[in-house]
Amino acid sequence: MQTADPASLGFVPERLDAIPAFLKERYLDTGKLRGLQLLVARRGEVALLSTQGKAYAERNDALREDQIFRIASMTKPITSIAIMQLVEQGKLALDEPVHRVLPEFKGIGVYDAGGGSVPFATRPTNGPMRLVDLMRHTSGLTYGFQNRSNVDLAYRTGKLENWHGNHDLDSFVAALGELPLEFQPGEAWNYSVSTDVLGAIVQRASGEKLDAYFRDHIFKPLGMVDTGFTVPKKKRDRFGDCWTWTPKRPVLYDSAENSLWHSKPKLLSGGGGLVSTAADYHRFCTMLLNRGTLDGARIVSRKSIDLMTMNHLPGGQSLADMSTSLFSEAQLAGTGFGLGFAVTQDVAKSMMPGSPGEFYWGGMYSTAFFVDPVEEITMVFMTQLQPSNVYPIRRELKTLIYSALA
Template identity: 55%
Template sequence: MHVNSPMPLASPEAAGMSGAALARIDAHLKQNYIDAGRFPGTQLLIYRRGQIVHRAVQGLADVERQIAIKDDTIFRIYSMTKPITSVAFMMLVEQGLVALDEPVHKYIPEWKDLGVFQAGITPPFMTRPPARPMLIIDLLRHTSGLTYGFQQRTNVDAAYRAQKIGEIEKAGTLQSMIYDLGRIPLEFSPGDAWNYSVSTDVVGYLVEKISGMAFEQFLQRRIFDPLGMVDTGFFVPAAKAHRLAACYAADGKGGMILQDDPTTSSFLSPPSLVSGGGGLCSTAADYLLFCRALLNGGEFGGVRLLGPKTLALMTSNHLPGGRDLTQLSKSLFSEATYAGVGFGLGFSVTIDPAQTMIPGSAGEYAWGGAATTSFWIDPTEQLIAIFMTQLLPSSAYPVRRELRTMVYSAITESNL
């Protein structure tokens, strides 16, 4: 028996949505992704005006063993960990323990002299001093100059791959990652560009250092336990192992191959590196509790994570000059489209829906994970959408764009 039992399903029409249009989404996913052999199975949860109006599970959690996806299937949410880590950090900001405009080297002294890459293929690289120090806010909005090795764009991310920094299969510890990053130059001077990176892993390290509590314990005590997120954590305990989905990889031919067997997965035991950037497993029901707290101005069920003004700050566009990602991104990979989309403190933020060419609202915020999980929250429409599957990489198919289009087209009464 789970503490987090599913909410009852409400009539879509009572919440200003079309049940027939929502059913079309299920048919689309089944025909184009599950029956086509692209995805093993899917879970979709739509919440609007205080009620769950659509909850659908289709296909398999484990193709090899023919185990169906259920409401309580546990997924690797990868980078959907980032918003949770960012909220945890902002809880410390609210306590007056740290400020966004402080230099990162105040807390990581060994990074004080980090240079910006100029030339070289292995250490020691040729570097130049940054125009300004890396600030805490640079970590939260991915303007830090850090990167991910899988970008495969520069000699810097090649150095990340050599040290196995930010890999899907985590290596080392948070402390060893901080040490290794201190020996590799920055891609660019902090604030000059946006680049998807291990920045949020560093945020997790800072949560640990500033709070004096292990990062995973902080999340458990301050977020998961209070909200009743009973199935969210950095590993899946033995008693729940049968609920962990298999993870697949797109084979480049419209099919998929097994990437992580749930019976032998590294997610079945506590990791040595607790990744605030991509380490969590969760369920759609658990993640909805977190999203409901955000949609409700930082509070849910009598539990306040953040004040509404802090949340408003987090979900504003923080890219320098008010620009969008097309104007500032150096990244070859991201969990968001770029045009009309900025970045806040842990989320992508829609600035101008017309530029995205997808229905939506200004102020909508979102993110996704490497295995094609995703969520978005639209305060204007009082809408939350959570999508779960397990297929790497998330860029294999345009399913997020399709879901946004179809979910918004199901709205019959707009709050605008």
């Protein structure tokens, strides 16, 4: 991939060049990460592309510039764009009840602890879950891995989030419809399978399977040639291992040789199932920065991007105000949530450099991206270590990148 002169893009070259050295010293030389890739661009032009480290646990093959990574929840903005395409076509509306598209959700209720050890549901008093609740994670749904309630216990017991298990998107939605919500829709914010449910809505509203819809309406128009739910056999030499953090050293979680991503999952996860490259995701971020278009391809309208990047939390609240568990930290007091990603509202409260209206998200394997429409900067960071909150690398990267502005 070609890079432009950083100075011509408004960066101080020596400051930008210092970032890879920082990452090597702090994360690679210490063994905290095995390999990583960083792409920084301004106005769509790449100012820095740094690829460092190794791709495997037992081999010394260097990470490649066209390395394929598991991007986990960086799948969510892609699914959200698909929803907005269908909204623009009049097939969906953000304020419509979810059960109009997914009848399985018509009788869904809210968890009532009064049932003793057996949870039961009562009818929501705030009205039904709406499409916007799924987009902004105020639906009342949860994730099984949160380990904080009887509801997420029911998710784990039913193995609802097993991509290679018994469920496809239709039976997944049906199973969710039999379980209670954790809270009234719109009452709180909770990171959840909401975006997986959005994937089912994409299928129902479009009449296409989710992987085919992504391919034909997003990936092909954007030239995202290496993004999908599986890694084809001919590309597996570009796919590395993935690790889990432990106090002593990272341990292998998913090997490239026997990866779950070798075969197509039965449950196509719009919330976390994709693999991609830094180059592909850079094209996606540039489309967002350009307010819906790239190289002549119009993916969504500029007004849809404007709508997606507003704070949609009720009453203009922040994640710190509304989150019931994850993403409730103090520095998120200045951060709202739009339609598919977090949105910076108050830079001072975030306690790091940035711009109002900047939007971002990351994935479970420590990948991350951000788009700053004010400074016209995009960043894509790739590595493969779970969970994503072990190290403050995302905060460090943002600080270093903004520090390099001329």
